[in-house]
Amino acid sequence: MVVLNAFEDIVAELQEIDKLSLPGFKQSPLKVCYNSDNSTETSYDGLGPPLPFATSKIFDADIYMWKQLTASNGDCKAVYEITLDVEDSKFTFKAGDTIGIIPQNDDSDIDFIVSHLNLASTVDLPVSITVDSSTKGNKLPIHIPAKSTLRHVLKYCVELRSLLKKAFLLSLSKYTEDDKERKILEYLCSKEGAAAYSTHVLNKSLCILDIFSIFKTCKPPIEVLLGNLPRLLPRPYSIVNSGLKNNHVMKICFSVMTNNNRKGLTTGWLERLLLNEEITLENGLKNMSISKESLNKQKVSMYLRKNFSMFCLPESLEKPLILIGPGTGVSPFIGFLEERELLKESNQDVKFGDVYLYFGCRNPKLDFIYEEELKDFLAKGTLTKLFTAFSRVDSENKYIQDVLTESGKEVVQLIKEGAHVYISGDLHTMAVEVKEILVNCLVEHGDMTSEEAMAKISHMQKHYQYVVDAWS
Incomplete structure (x- = not known):
């Protein structure tokens, strides 16, 4: 996809505008320093990002069994049920409760970022990430570790598929070499380009991966990404079974969604965990189950969430x-x-x-x-x-x-x-x-x-x- 094709309407509009009203630009206060030691351990300033609505610690559950609930060749989204082994977790859960699954960005997305920003030689080196404290209010985002590797941060800490805010687009424009590409990015974050921002960014759910695919000369320092990308948050999933019947296993059900030709971040990853086991489901077989022994102990990191909405059975048994x-x-x-x-x-x-x-x-x-x-x-x-x-x-x-x-x-x-x-x-x-x-x-x-x-x-x-x- 080239800029002229993707943003043809913007190119025409820009020819009629003399000056753009841009938001204030703020230089990224983050600094990445490569360490001389060999320690790649991840650590935070303080306790690190909290788990939203958590009632338990993270537990790495083995996939005990799974099955596809929809027809394999039908005109429908794939829906899977995964049974997790939680016998050693000491979890107590009831019908209506939910878990949070700790997601991770797709390796292909990370590799694309690494290639585009020429980070191949440094992405696995130990780094310290600091913030310029000379300006009041500057602080390291809670989800960014003080020490780690860039690969770890890109895989587990930042949301690569998040919508792009206007301030982020403006920062990206500062590091875009091609004049036409830079002007389009500026227009998208300007007052005059408000409608274009809704049409091209919000409505199309453009993320940093799309920007780098379209704007080939946009190559910001990694600090710009780390300072603007939000936290990669856990994904909530409803528990299918009741722990009152059996609290040694926990079932979740999910459909694999697609947006901008990308499968859902967590659902796509879970599907790959299942299908990469080199087990072929027979066409159209709806309830084929794969047992624990067949799986090579693939793990899913998860935790129990508070049931704030009271999505649970009422105490009164007589109520319909x-x-x-x-x-x-x-x-x-x-x-x-x-x-x-x-x-x-x-x-x-x-x-x-x-x-x-x-x-x-x-x-x-x-x-x-x-x-x-x-x-x-x-x-x-x-x-x-x-x-x-x-x-x-x-x-x-x-x-x-x-x-x-x-x-x-x-x-x-x-x-x-x-x-x-x-x-x-x-x-x-x-x-x-x-x-x-x-x-x-x-x-x-x-x-x-x-x-x-x-x-x-x-x-x-x-x-x-x-x-x-x-x-x-």
Whole structure:
């Protein structure tokens, strides 16, 4: 991709602008010094970056087993379930809890940065990273170690795929040799180029890897990257199973997303861990499992996270449950149902409330994940009703929003009985639309005005009767 092709509209606009209004430029206060000793150990000034929402220390879990939940050759994203061996972790977890996985940048991305910035001869040498303290307020970013190697920092400490802020773009422009490339970078971070910044950077999720691919002469010192790239944060994942049933293993489920022709950072890495074992899945085999003995003890660094949202079963066993989770959003509800089943066995004198579950995917033959488990819960009576919607199949109900609307009268009756509503899935579309539909159902079948229905949902949210576990 050349600059003229990627930013043809900007080149035309620049010809009509005499002067750009640029943000203030601040020189990077960081300095990288190469040490004469051979110690490549990583250390921080202070304790180093904290683990967000942690309730445990990091545990390196072996991959015990894995399986692909979707068809191998179908028109759908690959979805995997990984079973982690946590027997020695002493973790205590319940349905609805989450873990944080410690990610790492892809080696190919690191190699590209190293090659572009001509760091091959120094990337593995021990370095000290300091900050110019002569200017008030300058300090070493908490995620940047004081001593390490550049390879370690690029792999584990900084987010190479983060969106580029305007101040970062301005810094990059200062180290861009080609005049046309430099002017485009300046325009993107200028007041006049605000719309172009949204169009080309925000909307296209451009990261430093894209900038170096497009702007060939942009070659800043490594200090500029370390001073501007944010921390590579742990990625949260819902736990699929209930630790009350078995706390020696922990299951997570994930789909492999693609953005700008790159697979998701953590999901792509996890997929590579599985598929690089030189084990070929038979085409179309949906539930093939690979055992612990087959895997060469691949490890996943992870920790338990606080359940701030109270995404867990209510204490009252008599309350009905409405579980809404399309795609991989259904995965935490498998743990809910496992836990519910155990509680039923130990509380046989209690009349349990009904459980309605809403699931949606493209095609039941391709990506109906956990189909067997859900139908088993249904047969046992742990799950009262299972509602499904398939967007790529000839049907009136394409999405779970359609099924919710159709069963609105039953949903409203459950809410009147004190039901707890749980929504798991995409924050920006599904979760918002589901809330609107539930409000409409309360208006149509619950004898409420729109204001009363919205107040009802708000009351449920306040008292953790309406809980959302959503991601963007």
